[in-house]
Amino acid sequence: MSWEIVIGLEVHCQLNTDTKAFCGCSTQFGAEPNTQTCPVCLGMPGQLPVLNTVAVDKTILTGLAINAHINLESKFDRKNYFYPDLPKGYQISQFAVPIVEGGYIDIPTKDGGEKRLGVTRIHMEEDAGKSMHEGLDAVSHIDLNRSGVPLMEIVSEPDMRSADEAIAYLKQLHQLIRFLGVSGADMEKGQFRCDANVSVRRPGEPFGTRTEMKNMNSFRFIKQAIEFEVLRQIEIIEDGGEVVQESRLWDSVKCESRSMRSKEEAHDYRYFPEPDLPPLRVSQQEVDAIKAGMPELPGQLRKRFETEFGLSSYDADVLTQTLESAAWYESLVAAHPADPKRCANWMANELLGRLNDAGKELSESPVSAARLAELLNRIGDNTISGKAAKDVFDAMMESADSVDAIIEAKGLKQVSDSGAIDTIILEVMAANPAQVEGYRGGKDKLLGFFVGQVMKASRGKANPGMVNQRLLELLKG
Amino acid sequence: MPFSSLSEIQSRLSSGETTAVEVAKLYLDRIASYNDELNAFVHIDPTHVLAQAEASDKYRSEHDARPLEGLPIAVKDIFCTQDGPTQCCSNILKDFHAPYDAEVITKLKEAGAVLVGKTNMDEFAMGSSTETSAFGVCRNPWDTERIPGGSSGGSAAAVAAALTPAALGTDTGGSIRQPASLTGITGLKPTYGRVSRRGIIAFASSLDQAGPMTRTVKDCAMITAAISGHDPRDATSVSDAPVIDWLSACESRDMKGLKIGKPKEYFVDGMDAEVRASVEAALKKCEELGAEIIDISLPNTEYAIAAYYVIAPSEASANLSRYDGVRFGHRCEDPEDLLDMYTRSRDEGFGSEVKRRILTGAFALSSGYYDAYYLKAQQVRTLIQQDFTAAFEQVDVIATPTSPITAFKLGEKTDDPLTMYLSDIFTIAVNLAGLPGLSQPCGFAQNLPVGLQWIGPAWREDTVLSAASAYEAATEWSRRSPAAFGGES
Ligand SMILES: [Zn+2]
Numbered sequence: 008m009s010w011e012i013v014i015g016l017e018v019h020c021q022l023n024t025d026t027k028a029f030c031g032c033s034t035q036f037g038a039e040p041n042t043q044t045c046p047v048c049l050g051m052p053g054q055l056p057v058l059n060t061v062a063v064d065k066t067i068l069t070g071l072a073i074n075a076h077i078n079l080e081s082k083f084d085r086k087n088y089f090y091p092d093l094p095k096g097y098q099i100s101q102f103a104v105p106i107v108e109g110g111y112i113d114i115p116t117k118d119g120g121e122k123r124l125g126v127t128r129i130h131m132e133e134d135a136g137k138s139m140h141e142g143l144d145a146v147s148h149i150d151l152n153r154s155g156v157p158l159m160e161i162v163s164e165p166d167m168r169s170a171d172e173a174i175a176y177l178k179q180l181h182q183l184i185r186f187l188g189v190s191g192a193d194m195e196k197g198q199f200r201c202d203a204n205v206s207v208r209r210p211g212e213p214f215g216t217r218t219e220m221k222n223m224n225s226f227r228f229i230k231q232a233i234e235f236e237v238l239r240q241i242e243i244i245e246d247g248g249e250v251v252q253e254s255r256l257w258d259s260v261k262c263e264s265r266s267m268r269s270k271e272e273a274h275d276y277r278y279f280p281e282p283d284l285p286p287l288r289v290s291q292q293e294v295d296a297i298k299a300g301m302p303e304l305p306g307q308l309r310k311r312f313e314t315e316f317g318l319s320s321y322d323a324d325v326l327t328q329t330l331e332s333a334a335w336y337e338s339l340v341a342a343h344p345a346d347p348k349r350c351a352n353w354m355a356n357e358l359l360g361r362l363n364d365a366g367k368e369l370s371e372s373p374v375s376a377a378r379l380a381e382l383l384n385r386i387g388d389n390t391i392s393g394k395a396a397k398d399v400f401d402a403m404m405e406s407a408d409s410v411d412a413i414i415e416a417k418g419l420k421q422v423s424d425s426g427a428i429d430t431i432i433l434e435v436m437a438a439n440p441a442q443v444e445g446y447r448g449g450k451d452k453l454l455g456f457f458v459g460q461v462m463k464a465s466r467g468k469a470n471p472g473m474v475n476q477r478l479l480e481l482l483k484g
Numbered sequence: 485m486p487f488s489s490l491s492e493i494q495s496r497l498s499s500g501e502t503t504a505v506e507v508a509k510l511y512l513d514r515i516a517s518y519n520d521e522l523n524a525f526v527h528i529d530p531t532h533v534l535a536q537a538e539a540s541d542k543y544r545s546e547h548d549a550r551p552l553e554g555l556p557i558a559v560k561d562i563f564c565t566q567d568g569p570t571q572c573c574s575n576i577l578k579d580f581h582a583p584y585d586a587e588v589i590t591k592l593k594e595a596g597a598v599l600v601g602k603t604n605m606d607e608f609a610m611g612s613s614t615e616t617s618a619f620g621v622c623r624n625p626w627d628t629e630r631i632p633g634g635s636s637g638g639s640a641a642a643v644a645a646a647l648t649p650a651a652l653g654t655d656t657g658g659s660i661r662q663p664a665s666l667t668g669i670t671g672l673k674p675t676y677g678r679v680s681r682r683g684i685i686a687f688a689s690s691l692d693q694a695g696p697m698t699r700t701v702k703d704c705a706m707i708t709a710a711i712s713g714h715d716p717r718d719a720t721s722v723s724d725a726p727v728i729d730w731l732s733a734c735e736s737r738d739m740k741g742l743k744i745g746k747p748k749e750y751f752v753d754g755m756d757a758e759v760r761a762s763v764e765a766a767l768k769k770c771e772e773l774g775a776e777i778i779d780i781s782l783p784n785t786e787y788a789i790a791a792y793y794v795i796a797p798s799e800a801s802a803n804l805s806r807y808d809g810v811r812f813g814h815r816c817e818d819p820e821d822l823l824d825m826y827t828r829s830r831d832e833g834f835g836s837e838v839k840r841r842i843l844t845g846a847f848a849l850s851s852g853y854y855d856a857y858y859l860k861a862q863q864v865r866t867l868i869q870q871d872f873t874a875a876f877e878q879v880d881v882i883a884t885p886t887s888p889i890t891a892f893k894l895g896e897k898t899d900d901p902l903t904m905y906l907s908d909i910f911t912i913a914v915n916l917a918g919l920p921g922l923s924q925p926c927g928f929a930q931n932l933p934v935g936l937q938w939i940g941p942a943w944r945e946d947t948v949l950s951a952a953s954a955y956e957a958a959t960e961w962s963r964r965s966p967a968a969f970g971g972e973s
Contacts, residue, residue: 091808
């Protein structure tokens, strides 16, 4: 009998506001420990939180982008627990009434369709500080620079049925968040972290006992951790045991998970309404204004690229991975409107491929969209062949010289002079009398041989269209 | 002079009859003479007080005097001040020095006041007798064998014995009004949201409110005028609160036509008969002055204490979590591990009443009990608010006793927390509803002061002040002072 896997995800995403959720401290990453703190985010006696409305707007924008309901009145609650990096002894969060409820994310399926995955809620909360143990002997150091940085917690329905679906959901969400510009979502900096709730059951049966894999920040580890956990649970049940509800940590070095705390020690967070903050009220007009300012989302862009520019769904997907790449492509097409498909090929295969090999971001590209368009225009007007263009492009990645200067310097200008081409053709014909005779005797396939020879003789510079045309005429005799 | 009101001192300062330095010296001398007996102050720095007074005299010589120019004001140890320690009378905050001033402290300084020191209080404001202070009990100047009330007992005793002409307190369930009543002075708890809570060490955030403790109603108005106003760094400080003309409210003392509600639930069996008689007499006086006494009912009053002792400890249990030995305050010696550090630091730092309330609050919020306790208490709170709203459709202001009893003996109730909690039976509902409340002296019972409480609709401190001023002008009670401390009672 088979097993069904049930996965629900909780994503913690740091909002990219300039200041923290409840005070004016900077959120800049990487500063000296405890330099970006104030009495409020240090939890000093008597200090009170004041909500950063930019964080509210960004959370609403995210909610709108997943077609969720925005609660015009939401509330903040205190989540109580003791930990050295939690200065107040509670975290301000939204428990009873979150600002965003009930949205969804569609992921592509293998058969080319889509699967809709529910999002239960998005609520706002503050991040805790960071405990540092490494290199310290029996003591821990606390850095509270991160304390109070605004977070969105995005909670999914338990709708994923495989690790692959979970990863697809996370990638869609990650891309969406970057598109919206609400978070850098840099996973290495902990700006996009995931807890995965995993359980298994026999199909048709109620949900099994779940475990929670905590705080993962790499797609690869998340996939490994889920797959490991699924096998672990199946093995326990098949051996006649029972899965214990607990939180588990993924050890990416040993490739195994281990228990953080068992149910007996499970926290009772004693949530209750945060008395220092009045209910959060937003007006429908404010929500509408945020909606009006929403950028085009990846799904819409992908579809538009397919219909407007005739791109394959693969190319459209590659080019809409980030808002930046989509914008880059659009400016490329604007500068070389003749052939959007050629634009897509060059950007997806040549440019992004090379940048990827060099470990560079699009923003670091030495070739601008305008400059690439110049090159594509030179292919379009037959100045150079597509093959020669690749050499030119290599040079463009290295130097800032103009496209024409590079073509000139490399001597790659295409020969489109019919006299010059005729001369080469006649030389080739003279050198290969047997083939000329064969062609004239009906072996049409020999045309390819002559094209090859002529191109070779011109060192690739002959205009292939003209070569074809003149060959047909001259070979007739 | 020592038993003068702020406004009397103010007129002597502005006529040049005296200086801020002379005034400061007078009260510093009295503190030096009497504080050992009362333990009203827990921190005093005479050099710093005189420096402020000198600066004030200099300011007066160069500018127009500010609203509280040169006037000495003491503050409860719950207010964070950059000068001197802020310890909330708890061992867990022993020697804590706040790197900031509370917003009300900033406002007092800006108004030209001379801050005299920190007054004693129940630890973290939890108590009704100032017996839970980690720095020793405070005594009532009318009878030093008795408590001064709490939790702002130090401020009350200091004003009653004229160790300072005025002081700030905080009121979560009656902590300004009850000690004011038990020491024969006047105390005002403004409407919740009127005065910033920033920099006031939190007890129960949804109930705490700072206010003045003074000799006269007008003095309360002067101080409230100086400390109230919107604070953008306190999200519960109300930005569009109606502004009132505090001093004019005290001048308009006409009681004619004033409808005073007398809630039957506040005149119950079990209260001290003499207290009841004093308050009844006070209401009779108001009637003579032209007011109309209307019998009203606040039916949910009986549930106020129960609701309060769920909500306040719940909020306190979270507010006090930050005292964990990690970053400031007391840390136990040589902790074995993290849990040991938490438990021992907190065990050593907190007194038993604070522990009792943290446990009560943690229990009320714990899963499985939340609905039965916390949620229920919040529902009761709503009902109590509705009671007041309905009452204020009939009357302008409500008058009640402030406390059902006069000051009790030190130690008399310390072993019986439940009886102690009943001390605040008449003040708590006002906090649950967030309304303004004032206590003023209205008589004596067994030679101990009795307090009359005025309760107004939200933001109508003017009604409260005006009624209390009219009563004050027509009676002598606020001029009484304890003979043992040089008064003329
Ligand atoms: Zn801060």
